[in-house]
Amino acid sequence: MTISPTLAHRVLSLLALLSLFQGLPAALRNEAVARVYLSVGFGVLYGALLVLAASMGVARTPAALRRLDVLVLGGAVLRLGLLLASGTGRGAAAYHDDEGPLVTMAARSLAAGGHVYGVHFPGTPRMFHVPMTPLMDGRVADVFGYPPLSVLLTAPFTAHGPLPAPAWVPVAGLWSLLALVAAAVLMFRRLPTPLRPAATLLFFGMSWMFDYARDGYPVYLALPFLVVVLAGWSRIGAGGRLGRTGVVSACCLGVADSAHQLAWFLTVFVLLGVLLLRRGELGAWRSALGVTARYTGLVLGVLLLVDLPLLLRDGAAWLPGVLTVLTQHASPQGLGPVDISYYLTHGSGALGLYSAAAGALLLATLAAFALFPARLAPVVALLPWPAFFLSTRSTETYFVLLAPLWLTALCCNERAALAQAWQWRPAVLRSRPVRLAAPALLALPALVLLLAAVATPPPLRVAARASAGSGPHSADRATAGLDRIEATLRNTTDRALTPSFATSNNAWLDFGWRIVSGPRAVPAHGSAAYVLVRVGAPFAPNASGPTYLRILSDGPMTLTNEPLVLGAS
Numbered sequence: 001m002t003i004s005p006t007l008a009h010r011v012l013s014l015l016a017l018l019s020l021f022q023g024l025p026a027a028l029r030n031e032a033v034a035r036v037y038l039s040v041g042f043g044v045l046y047g048a049l050l051v052l053a054a055s056m057g058v059a060r061t062p063a064a065l066r067r068l069d070v071l072v073l074g075g076a077v078l079r080l081g082l083l084l085a086s087g088t089g090r091g092a093a094a095y096h097d098d099e100g101p102l103v104t105m106a107a108r109s110l111a112a113g114g115h116v117y118g119v120h121f122p123g124t125p126r127m128f129h130v131p132m133t134p135l136m137d138g139r140v141a142d143v144f145g146y147p148p149l150s151v152l153l154t155a156p157f158t159a160h161g162p163l164p165a166p167a168w169v170p171v172a173g174l175w176s177l178l179a180l181v182a183a184a185v186l187m188f189r190r191l192p193t194p195l196r197p198a199a200t201l202l203f204f205g206m207s208w209m210f211d212y213a214r215d216g217y218p219v220y221l222a223l224p225f226l227v228v229v230l231a232g233w234s235r236i237g238a239g240g241r242l243g244r245t246g247v248v249s250a251c252c253l254g255v256a257d258s259a260h261q262l263a264w265f266l267t268v269f270v271l272l273g274v275l276l277l278r279r280g281e282l283g284a285w286r287s288a289l290g291v292t293a294r295y296t297g298l299v300l301g302v303l304l305l306v307d308l309p310l311l312l313r314d315g316a317a318w319l320p321g322v323l324t325v326l327t328q329h330a331s332p333q334g335l336g337p338v339d340i341s342y343y344l345t346h347g348s349g350a351l352g353l354y355s356a357a358a359g360a361l362l363l364a365t366l367a368a369f370a371l372f373p374a375r376l377a378p379v380v381a382l383l384p385w386p387a388f389f390l391s392t393r394s395t396e397t398y399f400v401l402l403a404p405l406w407l408t409a410l411c412c413n414e415r416a417a418l419a420q421a422w423q424w425r426p427a428v429l430r431s432r433p434v435r436l437a438a439p440a441l442l443a444l445p446a447l448v449l450l451l452a453a454v455a456t457p458p459p460l461r462v463a464a465r466a467s468a469g470s471g472p473h474s475a476d477r478a479t480a481g482l483d484r485i486e487a488t489l490r491n492t493t494d495r496a497l498t499p500s501f502a503t504s505n506n507a508w509l510d511f512g513w514r515i516v517s518g519p520r521a522v523p524a525h526g527s528a529a530y531v532l533v534r535v536g537a538p539f540a541p542n543a544s545g546p547t548y549l550r551i552l553s554d555g556p557m558t559l560t561n562e563p564l565v566l567g568a569s
Contacts, residue, residue: 005065009194013056013065016197017072019205020049020079027086041082048075062193069196073188076204077181083210084177093129094170098141100216101128103172104158106144106151110313111160116144116151117314117321134511136329136351136554138500145324147303148310149259150175150218172216180213183223187404190231190412202404212401219401222256222263227408229253229270230381234413236274237291240282242298250295254302261325262402265362265384269369271296273380273421276373280422288422329554331502331509334394340454347458347550347559349493354392357449362387364442371429371438373421381409390450392557458560459497460522461490464549466503466564468538481538485513485564487530487549491522497553498522501532503564504550505542512536541566 028042052072059065095101105121120142125132132140144151150172157163157171165171184203188196203209213220229249236246253270256263274295279288304311311318320327332338332351341348348354365383369376376383381402388398428434464487482503491497498521502509518530541547546563 005059005062006194009062009065009197010056010059012195012201013069013072013197014053016069016201016205017049017053017056017075019201020072020076021046022205022207023083024049024079027083031086035086038082038086041078045075045079045082066193066196069188069200072197073184073200076184076200080177080181080204080210084174084214087214088168088170090166090168092168094168095128095130095173095215096211097215098124098128098130098132099218100170100172101125101130102142102144103146103150103154103216103218104128107154107172108158108160110151110310111155111158115314115317116148116310118317119143134331134502134509136331136500136552136557137498138511138552140511141324141328141330143321143324145321145328146218146260147258147322148307149221149255150216152306152309153221170214170216172218173214176213176216176218176220177210179220179222179224180209183220183227183404186224186227186231187408190227190408192411195407195411198407199404202407206400206403208396208400212397217397217401219260219262219397221259223402223404225252225256225259226263226266226381226405229256230405230409231412233270233273233380233409234277234377234417236270237278237288237295238281240278240287240291242291242294246291246295247298250298251302254299255306257299257303258306261322262384262398266381266405267299268366269380269383271299272366272369273373273377276370276421276423277377277418280420329557330393331552332392332559333507333509334391335396336389336391336394337450337454338390338392338394341559342561345454345458345561347561348453348456349459349556349558350453350456351392351557351559353449353453353456354390357446357453358387358389358391358394360449361390361443361446364439364446367442368439371424373423374419377418377421378410378413378415379406381405387446390446457492459491459493459553459558460499460551460560461492462549462551462560462562463488464562464564466541466547466549466566468566481534481540482547482564482566483534483538485530485532485549487532487551487562488527489522489530489551490527491524494524495556496521496523497558498555499530499551499553501530502550502552503539504548505540505545509550510539512539 024042024046028039031038052068056068059068101124105124106116110116122142124142132142134140153175154171155161157165180203184199188199191199229252232245236249253267257267271292275288275292278291279285282288332342338354365387369383385398388394464485466482467484468482489499501513502511504510512535513532514535516531516533519528522528549562549564551560
């Protein structure tokens with residue numbers, strides 16, 4: 001008797017295939033004249049996907065559909081290569097964001113015998129023509145602030161390395177794309193057969209995955225190693241022995257931790273989960289702690305081994321360097337509650353409390369996992385990230401780039417194995433109402449901090465006027481560029497504030513202003529007048545809404561928003 005593929009498997013396969021059609025018509029037309037061979041490649045791929053789609057609809061056996069899934073995965077890799085070739089060349093920018101350029105600058109420094117951590121790379125925006133992450137004090141993040149794996153991989157191919165690549169080749173981006181492909185293949189192999197198309201869909205069907213990888217985001221280097229860890233994390237240390245599987249898992253987790261700080265947060269949850277699972281299986285804390293300690297020791301050993309060259313070279317600068325993205329005060333940006341202070345109110349006098357609330361929620365999530373491990377273990381790969389929603393920089397990269405890991409952990413670990421986790425049940429938690437209220441009680445400190453951040457009024461009272469240049473359209477404030485701002489600030493707090501100024505007509509801050517008149521700091525309960533002039537091209541005001549002057553300070557972190565009164569000079 002012939003067994004037909006399940007409808008769910010067939011539909012998921014078709015969805016994965018359909019996601020690969022994104023952008024193909026536009027890519028084909030864009031290259032129709034400039035690089036005909038790429039246009040032909042996109043056209044052939046388009047036709048092949050149509051044939052595969054029809055074949056999936058009529059596939060009669062699960063084996064046939066499995067083979068088609070493999071072909072679609074191959075088509076996805078081919079599509080990735082064509083997109084890379086289309087966006088790379090002597091006339092194209094090597095990168096479009098600052099991560100890849102900072103990796104490249106640090107790699108060049110390492111290859112030339114210089115330092116990676118504790119040094120600034122101020123020429124990065126000029127050399128790569130990319131915007132840099134602005135900080136609360138008006139400076140930009142021009143230091144390399146990640147663990148070193150991306151630099152170690154990129155250094156041999158930089159201008160000073162033994163195998164130098166042309167300046168327009170995004171070496172850091174190529175490593176990230178290779179890691180993306182490796183992670184997709186590993187996830188495809190580890191998922192249950194009917195779910196394998198999900199690997200193609202999540203890694204290649206979502207447009208942002210290519211864009212971020214192409215720009216050299218170091219987090220991609222962690223993904224294939226984390227797929228290995230999460231695909232069998234419930235079996236780590238089973239029977240009180242690590243075995244070859246546990247050793248490989250620990251080594252992979254250590255390498256992932258040497259690639260990006262996001263892996264650190266996931267590591268904490270995995271280690272706690274391993275401890276509770278083994279305590280439930282082995283029945284004794286001593287055995288559970290022993291196997292978890294051996295696993296943790298291997299993770300730390302591999303992490304330090306990868307970091308050792310930089311630790312020896314940069315010395316005391318190494319630890320602050322790898323902690324940079326966690327400790328630097330980047331300007332607010334994101335899709336979370338910080339937008340209340342950014343868009344809906346005049347700002348906040350306690351902007352740092354947003355990140356404090358994120359830290360409190362992270363600890364609350366960890367505590368909830370310790371209390372309810374059997375319930376939360378299936379989503380261990382998701383647990384660290386909701387806390388980042390509350391931070392001052394709650395960007396989507398914390399969530400969407402790691403989505404494949406959620407499915408890997410959810411589908412590659414048996415529920416029966418996760419259900420055996422040890423659960424602490426003191427008398428107070430045996431009451432059902434208390435258990436239901438526990439998550440809300442754990443999250444209460446984060447909520448209080450969040451409300452305090454929202455409710456704390458901005459520290460400055462501002463009167464500001466912007467003027468346009470003397471061009472032919474200067475009388476039309478909707479089209480004229482702004483090149484001068486006059487602002488009077490009154491500090492309502494007990495601390496002197498050092499302001500940095502930015503303008504905004506959308507979600508982004510523009511720090512392209514220079515103070516030509518005004519003191520360095522506004523004294524406590526004092527006032528100061530400032531004159532700002534534009535650096536570079538005039539700033540275009542918002543033609544359909546307000547244009548804001550946003551005033552930031554660091555120590556304490558504050559934000560004050562004031563609509564600009566526009567007028568020609």
